[in-house]
Amino acid sequence: MNAQTIMICSGKGGTGKSTVSVLVGAKLAARGKRVLLIELDSGLRSVDVISGVYGKTVYDIEDVLCGRCPGEKAIVQSPLYPGLSVISAPYEGGEVRAAPLAGLILAMRDYFDFILLDTAAGMGAPFCAADQLADRALVVLTPDPIALRDGRIVADTLLQHDHAPSSVRLVVNRVSRSSFGRDSAVYDLDECIDTVGLQLIAVIPESRELQQAGAAGTELPPGCLAALAGEALAGRLLGERIPLVAL
Ligand SMILES: Nc1ncnc2c1ncn2[C@@H]1O[C@H](COP(=O)(O)OP(=O)(O)OP(=O)(O)O)[C@@H](O)[C@H]1O
Numbered sequence: 001m002n003a004q005t006i007m008i009c010s011g012k013g014g015t016g017k018s019t020v021s022v023l024v025g026a027k028l029a030a031r032g033k034r035v036l037l038i039e040l041d042s043g044l045r046s047v048d049v050i051s052g053v054y055g056k057t058v059y060d061i062e063d064v065l066c067g068r069c070p071g072e073k074a075i076v077q078s079p080l081y082p083g084l085s086v087i088s089a090p091y092e093g094g095e096v097r098a099a100p101l102a103g104l105i106l107a108m109r110d111y112f113d114f115i116l117l118d119t120a121a122g123m124g125a126p127f128c129a130a131d132q133l134a135d136r137a138l139v140v141l142t143p144d145p146i147a148l149r150d151g152r153i154v155a156d157t158l159l160q161h162d163h164a165p166s167s168v169r170l171v172v173n174r175v176s177r178s179s180f181g182r183d184s185a186v187y188d189l190d191e192c193i194d195t196v197g198l199q200l201i202a203v204i205p206e207s208r209e210l211q212q213a214g215a216a217g218t219e220l221p222p223g224c225l226a227a228l229a230g231e232a233l234a235g236r237l238l239g240e241r242i243p244l245v246a247l
């Protein structure tokens with residue numbers, strides 16, 4: 001087995017990278033895939049809470065990258081989403097470097113189908129390390145002009161760094177009926193796509209269930225709209241042709 005590595009990035013902070021990382025990881029795992037989610041956001045961790053591993057982690061990604069423990073010791077199984085394994089970010093930030101991260105990915109490749117790299121906002125060390133190592137990228141943006149403009153810069157950077165256009169996709173997150181229209185700052189999804197310059201792979205609705213489950217560290221109710229959008233995203237990553245449906 002040879003895991004596919006997918007980075008999740010944004011540009012602007014708080015667009016939902018960690019939330020979408022756990023969502024798509026959970027849904028790939030629900031499809032029987034073995035998924036390792038690594039949070040690279042040193043000092044600002046949140047994946048531990050969203051995936052339910054909070055309080056269960058002894059070692060974090062910095063311990064692994066600094067050689068203080070082997071990768072397998074830092075892996076914690078999500079109690080909420082069977083099949084989803086997590087390596088948490090440290091509470092205090094060291095810099096993520098590409099070389100040891102590459103070593104970890106190499107060591108883990110045979111044991112997983114997908115390795116998800118949840119990066120920090122912007123194009124700092126976590127982004128640069130993931131950029132060098134990922135097979136594919138998901139750019140997660142909210143439908144607002146600043147997120148989209150910053151997303152364009154991130155998308156252009158990825159494409160300039162030899163990622164094939166087909167391997168870099170746009171996820172528009174937190175979409176509601178009021179996101180678009182004449183009175184909104186962004187007219188429609190086409191404007192998102194045109195501004196960022198990437199093909200759309202998923203639209204995730206604004207979801208109280210997703211927000212509450214993430215904040216409380218509880219399972220996302222399987223039938224809710226956000227869960228269905230996550231299932232569709234996972235299916236598309238697996239190569240299935242699933243139409244994007246209007247909310
Ligand atoms: N689709 C959604 N519906 C409702 N709330 C959402 C949705 N996606 C994310 N959120 C909320 O937005 C906030 C930020 O999400 P999250 O931490 O996943 O963003 P991030 O991009 O990882 O942030 P950072 O840049 O700090 O790493 C959280 O409170 C989360 O619950």
Ligand SMILES: [Mg+2]
Nearest residue numbers: 017018041046
């Ligand atoms: Mg995050």
